[in-house]
Amino acid sequence: MSLKELRIGTRASQLALWQANWVKSELEKRYPGIVVTLTKIKTIGDKILDVPLAQVGGKGLFVKEIEEAMLRGEIDIAVHSMKDVPTEFPEGLGLHCITKREDPRDALISNGVKFADLPQGARIGTSALRRQAQLLKVRPDLEMVIIRGNVETRMNKLETEGLDGVILAAAGLNRLGFADRITEYLDTNLSLPAIGQGALGIECNLADEKVKEAIAFFNHADTAHAVRAERALLWRCEGGCQVPIAAFGEVTGDQLKLTGFIASVDGKVSVKGTVTGPADTCEKLGVSLAEKLLSEGGHAILAEVYQREVSREKEIPV
Numbered sequence: 001m002s003l004k005e006l007r008i009g010t011r012a013s014q015l016a017l018w019q020a021n022w023v024k025s026e027l028e029k030r031y032p033g034i035v036v037t038l039t040k041i042k043t044i045g046d047k048i049l050d051v052p053l054a055q056v057g058g059k060g061l062f063v064k065e066i067e068e069a070m071l072r073g074e075i076d077i078a079v080h081s082m083k084d085v086p087t088e089f090p091e092g093l094g095l096h097c098i099t100k101r102e103d104p105r106d107a108l109i110s111n112g113v114k115f116a117d118l119p120q121g122a123r124i125g126t127s128a129l130r131r132q133a134q135l136l137k138v139r140p141d142l143e144m145v146i147i148r149g150n151v152e153t154r155m156n157k158l159e160t161e162g163l164d165g166v167i168l169a170a171a172g173l174n175r176l177g178f179a180d181r182i183t184e185y186l187d188t189n190l191s192l193p194a195i196g197q198g199a200l201g202i203e204c205n206l207a208d209e210k211v212k213e214a215i216a217f218f219n220h221a222d223t224a225h226a227v228r229a230e231r232a233l234l235w236r237c238e239g240g241c242q243v244p245i246a247a248f249g250e251v252t253g254d255q256l257k258l259t260g261f262i263a264s265v266d267g268k269v270s271v272k273g274t275v276t277g278p279a280d281t282c283e284k285l286g287v288s289l290a291e292k293l294l295s296e297g298g299h300a301i302l303a304e305v306y307q308r309e310v311s312r313e314k315e316i317p318v
Contacts, residue, residue, distance in 0.1 A: 010066070023200070102175065105188060138267075230248065233260050234286075236290035
């Protein structure tokens with residue numbers, strides 16, 4: 001490997017820095033003597049903290065400024081949480097690696113009370129319409145409170161906002177050492193994960209062969225197949241990161257099982273389905289499941305969600 005230096009672009013949140021530093025450490029272990037540096041970049045999603053993400057517009061909120069730095073030649077790679085990555089990239093850039101997945105499930109943090117035992121009308125904090133829709137489908141009595149901020153800030157809102165529970169991605173909690181705060185890991189049958197949840201994506205200039213060669217070892221084939229299937233479903237649904245669409249791929253041997261879900265924001269109307277097929281046809285499986293869900297009611301659900309999104313975006317100064 002002839003590369004002597006590698007510059008990583010990352011958001012400056014605690015979790016993003018953990019992820020970027022993990023990539024840095026793995027590179028330094030594999031290539032003794034390489035100089036790896038981090039460049040912290042503030043994104044639109046980091047700047048607007050008092051508005052639910054769905055009202056700002058879900059596409060590219062946490063990656064746009066990082067990609068612009070890459071196009072200017074200021075960084076070589078970007079480390080993203082896969083669930084933040086849009087399905088389309090600026091010309092010349094793209095995902096080269098998807099890392100082995102951490103625990104993909106959602107997790108409940110409460111004062112020791114499991115989800116099924118939460119009291120009537122319990123107030124639950126979440127940052128995602130996807131979680132809100134799925135949990136309201138099962139427990140329409142819950143009051144869902146949209147919360148923003150980094151992982152620790154959202155955990156603390158259990159006390160500061162008098163919530164009965166908060167829902168966060170288990171992967172982030174585990175990576176930051178907060179696993180002991182988890183009351184319950186939510187089964188994927190209750191809360192299907194966000195597209196790509198638990199995996200990291202490494203983006204680069206696709207024409208830079210030296211960089212691509214250097215980072216290729218990060219790619220985990222089973223995770224990549226699962227996540228690419230999930231992202232193909234999202235792409236076909238024309239969904240952003242903050243619409244009530246969920247998908248979860250599981251690879252066993254050479255087979256991929258993909259489950260997808262589309263819902264109204266209140267969870268009252270939804271459609272769910274599953275397909276199974278060869279893992280190496282992951283993107284075709286994602287598109288075919290999307291087509292099935294859309295034809296079974298997903299089109300109408302998303303049309304209403306997007307209309308709501310557009311009308312709200314007009315009210316939000318960015």
